[in-house]
Amino acid sequence: MAMIKAGRAQTRPTAAKWVKVGSSVRRRRIERRLLLMLTLLAAIIWIFPLYWALVTSLRSEDHVVSDNAGLLPDMFNLAAYQDALFNSNLLTWYVNSIGTSLIITVLVLISGMMCAYALSQMRFPGRRTLYGVVLASFMIPSQALVVTQFVLMSDMGLVNSWAGIILPQLIVPVVIIVYKQFFDAVPSEMREAVLLDGGNEYTLLFKIYLPLNWGITSALAIITFIMAWNQFFWPFLVTTSESMMTIPVGITQVRDTFGVNYARVMAVALLGAAPVAIAYLLFQKKVTEAVMISSGVKG
Template sequence: MVRKPSLFWGLAAVAASAALALLWSAPLLWALSTALRPEHETVSASLHWLPQTWTAAAFAKVLAAGSLPRWLFNSALVAVLVTILTMAISIAAAYAFSQLKFRGRGVLFAMTMLAFMLPFEALIVPLFRLMNQLRLVDTYAGVILPQLVSPMAIYVFKQFFDAVPSDFRDAAAIDGASHWQVLRHVYLPVSANIVWAMAIIAFIGAWNNFLWPFIIITSSDMMTIPLGLTQTQDAFGVRYAQAMAAALLGGLPVAVAYLVFQRRVTAGLLAATGLKG
């Protein structure tokens, strides 16, 4: 009598998960189906979920066009540098806010947290003027620098560092370890999953960022994938197969990165919320 309700709700949960997965994947599958069909089928009056003629010509044409590889390189370079530098800045700042005693610490942390209340759109004009004065418009530095401060990452790391027993730090300090050594050998090893989770989030955010590259980039050679995809309409005309192929190729690195580090991301998020897996 106890197992029947449990079995029913278990099957209901599986069915609901399958339905949600199908609903989420339907646009992706349609994009893949469109990319694998000839251009004339994409504008056909009759609807076919599967291509009548399977072809990878759209992928070949997009890769041969020359712009997409450059956009992929720009996105990879920007996303990797933003991720590395953001993690370094966030971890160092969180450790300072959590473990160091210095004048004005509370005010600085409060100012950092206030950044949550400011949408990025409100900072576009002053940021662009600053980048223009520094002559960083249409440069990698101009794209990367405004993306380096992450209040969310600083807050998550600080909360986790606050929960680490102070005995670990005291023992390292007695042995003569500096603050950098304590951070590297004590706090980072115990927060590895958190670091991986926040790094993947930062990487995906930098890869998918459209607004700031749209403002700061003025040449085609400097475009990232999200910005470059807006140019495919002009480059290819009304060619939906090629547009879908470009979109899929642009999103592939992010999907691969998440799948490779999925377990670390899940463990990090569970640790950040105080749960154990």
């Protein structure tokens, strides 16, 4: 009898333990479902403007402003896309955006890489002061320099030109800092060995250091290109001719004599955002890495 009672006494805590574990598992399932529902709700709220822009672009202008326009796409009218492609400067804006964004990306990476290499691997007077200036540039908002930059571009005759769009956007301190952190982690013995073999600083940078950080370079290239493509404020100020505008600025010029053509505006906006969306889908991992790198440096 004593052994039976002892067995029952041991069984009761075990059963209670299983009940506690089961309730904990059910609670976690409920929490996961609630989190999933909140995530889906946030995704719907985020994607609804894009959905509405697509639906609006596929309607006729009369139907867009009609009281009977619903949430579902009840018609597929491609007139707005045809009008945007053939009756506007959209293709010219594409060329301007692609050209300026590519040039900005290449120049920012090359200049940032060379500056970071000099600050990390070379010893010269004022090196620490120069790096302090680079760090201090984070505290100066770009909007505070707009008036000075515009006056400078105007005095140089670069208004309504690619050079006027590109030059003020070449200052990207985060690229210098990211590269410097990587160069600081490379063993100094590697640099000494290359120099003893007759190599120079350019050999070290472009043939040794650059191949070692292709992942960082590609991530920074993608995020820099996207930022340059989406830049609106400065190109809006420095371009007054439609033939020199980029996609974000050109969208503001899509209007008719009698008012705003909403379907056409939405069509141009979607066509303008398509290259960036496609680039993000193709290089999603690299974009995420670049955002994490930039956030880590800024934080």
